[in-house]
Amino acid sequence: MDTSPRRRATRTKLYEAAVTLIAEKGFSSTTVDEIAERAGVAKGTVYYNFASKNELFEELLRHGVGMLAQSLQQAADTALADNGTRVDALDSMIRAGLEFIDRYPAFTQLYVAELWRTNRAWQSTLRTLRRQVVTVVEDVLRDAVATGELNDEIDVQLTASALVGMVLVAALDWQAFQPERSVDDIHAALSLLLQGRVSGS
Amino acid sequence: MDTSPRRRATRTKLYEAAVTLIAEKGFSSTTVDEIAERAGVAKGTVYYNFASKNELFEELLRHGVGMLAQSLQQAADTALADNGTRVDALDSMIRAGLEFIDRYPAFTQLYVAELWRTNRAWQSTLRTLRRQVVTVVEDVLRDAVATGELNDEIDVQLTASALVGMVLVAALDWQAFQPERSVDDIHAALSLLLQGRVSGS
DNA sequence: GGCATTGAACTGACCGGTCAGTTCAAAAAG
DNA sequence: CTTTTTGAACTGACCGGTCAGTTCAATGCC
Numbered sequence: 001m002d003t004s005p006r007r008r009a010t011r012t013k014l015y016e017a018a019v020t021l022i023a024e025k026g027f028s029s030t031t032v033d034e035i036a037e038r039a040g041v042a043k044g045t046v047y048y049n050f051a052s053k054n055e056l057f058e059e060l061l062r063h064g065v066g067m068l069a070q071s072l073q074q075a076a077d078t079a080l081a082d083n084g085t086r087v088d089a090l091d092s093m094i095r096a097g098l099e100f101i102d103r104y105p106a107f108t109q110l111y112v113a114e115l116w117r118t119n120r121a122w123q124s125t126l127r128t129l130r131r132q133v134v135t136v137v138e139d140v141l142r143d144a145v146a147t148g149e150l151n152d153e154i155d156v157q158l159t160a161s162a163l164v165g166m167v168l169v170a171a172l173d174w175q176a177f178q179p180e181r182s183v184d185d186i187h188a189a190l191s192l193l194l195q196g197r198v199s200g201s
Numbered sequence: 202m203d204t205s206p207r208r209r210a211t212r213t214k215l216y217e218a219a220v221t222l223i224a225e226k227g228f229s230s231t232t233v234d235e236i237a238e239r240a241g242v243a244k245g246t247v248y249y250n251f252a253s254k255n256e257l258f259e260e261l262l263r264h265g266v267g268m269l270a271q272s273l274q275q276a277a278d279t280a281l282a283d284n285g286t287r288v289d290a291l292d293s294m295i296r297a298g299l300e301f302i303d304r305y306p307a308f309t310q311l312y313v314a315e316l317w318r319t320n321r322a323w324q325s326t327l328r329t330l331r332r333q334v335v336t337v338v339e340d341v342l343r344d345a346v347a348t349g350e351l352n353d354e355i356d357v358q359l360t361a362s363a364l365v366g367m368v369l370v371a372a373l374d375w376q377a378f379q380p381e382r383s384v385d386d387i388h389a390a391l392s393l394l395l396q397g398r399v400s401g402s
Numbered sequence: 403g404g405c406a407t408t409g410a411a412c413t414g415a416c417c418g419g420t421c422a423g424t425t426c427a428a429a430a431a432g
Numbered sequence: 433c434t435t436t437t438t439g440a441a442c443t444g445a446c447c448g449g450t451c452a453g454t455t456c457a458a459t460g461c462c
Contacts, residue, residue, distance in 0.1 A: 004435080006436070023319070025229075025321070026227055026229055028230040045437055113227075115373075116313065116376075117226070120226070151399055154390070155393075157379070159394060161375075165367050165371055165374075167363075169362055169366020170362045190363060196396075207457090208410085211412085232448080233447075246412050248448090249410090409456105413452105413455090416451090417448105417450080420445105420447080422443105428437105429437080429438070431435080
């Protein structure tokens with residue numbers, strides 16, 4: 001069963017082992033033997049729990065993106081329930097995104113590395129998952145336009161992409177090149193950009 | 202000689218073949234045989250021209266990033282020489298970035314996919330190349346702060362990352378999901394974001 | 403012009419090694 | 433007794449890199 005606690009634990013161990021290895025070396029140079037070894041599990045166990053290396057990876061993606069989308073959605077909901085504006089909601093989502101990346105940097109690396117590839121087996125899976133994330137942002141943007149909080153000339157889809165990209169790249173650079181800085185610090189810098197308070201003194 | 206016209210042509214063919222294949226499938230699942238085949242060249246020729254698969258890839262990266270950095274720098278210089286503001290220069294760089302991605306989408310995909318990996322042979326090469334690009338943006342930002350054109354509270358490094366990320370992700374999404382749109386169109390949407398004219402009606 | 407020589411450039415069959423995936427008997431866990 | 437894990441053995445495909453041999457444009461010579 002999927003819900004057997006024992007099996008669940010094994011799968012989680014395999015996810016964790018796979019995510020870091022694949023983030024480091026890429027999917028195809030990561031071997032199943034390595035994954036099993038790092039998870040502290042026999043190779044046969046991998047194939048008892050997943051049909052193939054590919055399937056292990058796809059479920060890993062689903063698992064990670066599910067967590068991210070949920071975390072973003074919750075951030076937006078909380079901000080709005082708390083009498084915040086839509087821009088406050090966006091700001092909360094930026095923070096939630098940063099916290100996610102801080103907690104699961106390997107997953108983020110791997111996601112970015114695979115998202116725009118063509119001709120991959122899991123390409124359609126990945127596109128579906130992308131929508132799951134971007135839609136959350138788009139919805140808030142659309143709402144903000146509807147309520148007059150944002151300029152109605154903005155291109156919702158593209159702006160959502162750009163915002164996601166802003167957070168993604170800034171956060172990955174942060175992790176890679178200035179890991180000593182705090183989430184607050186990074187969040188403040190990006191907030192400034194979101195609020196358009198970059199221009200002008 | 203490196204400058205032998207024949208060799209030059211062969212190398213160019215190999216770059217072109219390699220860049221699309223690696224963008225599609227990633228470095229390690231792209232085989233040297235495939236690269237040679239697509240370039241219309243024998244496998245031995247690859248090894249006559251490059252010491253290894255790795256070196257071919259590194260030189261490919263150097264080649265591509267060089268073009269990008271030059272194009273960005275030129276955009277900034279032209280805008281400034283044309284009596285533009287620093288923000289105009291940033292806007293021009295956004296456009297130059299979009300045009301580059303439009304012309305070399307495969308290279309961009311590959312760059313993004315490899316940039317944040319750890320434990321890779323070419324990691325240090327890639328970091329050096331990243332600086333080459335980001336520095337151009339940072340310089341303009343710093344200038345803009347010095348002249349009072351931008352808020353002096355901004356974090357130059359992080360803002361530069363964020364801007365690059367914004368363009369990168371928006372452009373890749375554009376290519377992948379709405380390829381029919383024009384550069385002008387995308388540029389306009391991102392300009393709006395840069396100028397902070399998103400907020401307010 | 404015709405002919406020989408040179409060597410950079412290219413060729414492609416081949417080799418040693420690696421890896422995904424399969425199988426299974428036996429043990430452990432619950 | 434059932435479910436899950438173990439771990440080792442095996443297979444067949446694939447792949448990076450090598451190298452002895454071939455091609456051919458340029459050069460020099462008569």
